[in-house]
Amino acid sequence: MDLSTLKEQAQSLLTTEPHLRIKNVADKLGVSERDLVQAECCGVRSVFLGTQFREIFRRLGELGHVMALTRNPWCVHEKQGNYEKISVGKAPVGLVLGADIDLRLFLSNWQTVWAVSQDSRHSIQFFDKAGVAIHKVYLTEKTNNEAFHQLIADFTSSELVPPLEDITVHHQYTSQAPSELRDEWLSMQDTHDFFPLLQKWNIHRLTALASAGNDLAQKLENPTSIIEKILTHTANTRLPIMCFVGNPHLIQIHTGPIQKLLRTGPWFNVLDPTFNLHLNTNDIASAWVVNKPSQDGWVTSLELYEKGGEMIAQFFGARKPGNPELPEWRQLMLSICSKPLKSD
Structure with a gap:
């Protein structure tokens, strides 16, 4: 479909459904969000910044305060702050370890970058090879606008926009967890050892959780009410948490207390000044309390999954390596478990 035809179709759709966001328009038209950005649909004005996503990402700190x-x-997951301690090189994995913006990057399938203006909001947007939005950086009232315009000037590209690719990965996991899984789980020294363990045995994360034993992973009843209960409790008690939300290319982390909660239809929201979370609780198919050993003691998380087995979000008590888990968080996780968790 050529860009002018796409723009006409998007406008026609918005005439009948004017409140649709650009991602919803893309889904309804069966195209990528990048297609709509390139075609300048939905009130978008865009500038193609090329494919030097690593170089552009390393300069995000120049913008100062952003969202x-x-x-x-x-x-x-929306988080305000500055991009600090950016480590993005030639390796397929990168990091941002700022006081507020905390990211884990998986760069293998990143591709294009665009400067986007829509409804007086300005942003830098990163897309994967399939045209799916990975990460967006929005200007705020505190942003260095001169640095933003300089970034656009330095990277505005006349090269052809690369064609979209199908990067869908169809995993063929083993159907059962091995008998050794539990022993290797119990021997972990760091919570980050868990993903390599799944890779070693080629098992899906949910298969591992279901096979480990109730003292290491428990599936919870009524997951929608559970997550609302947990977030409400942490807000009321000002218990600091960690909230991980991601996609195949990037994980974004909030660390700290939350305060203002609001339900809007299926969406349960955190609406704090520097952190917003919008969680569609209708999409939660299961919730698990997961218990992992580490050099700092046991670490528990609350994990949410959709019906296809993809993780929606993950919650911990706030902690840093070298520090034990917050006792208040541990007690909160124990309170929603029907059976004891391993603690020796």
């Missing part, structure tokens, strides 16, 4: 947005189909 970082990462989403998956079921949850949106």
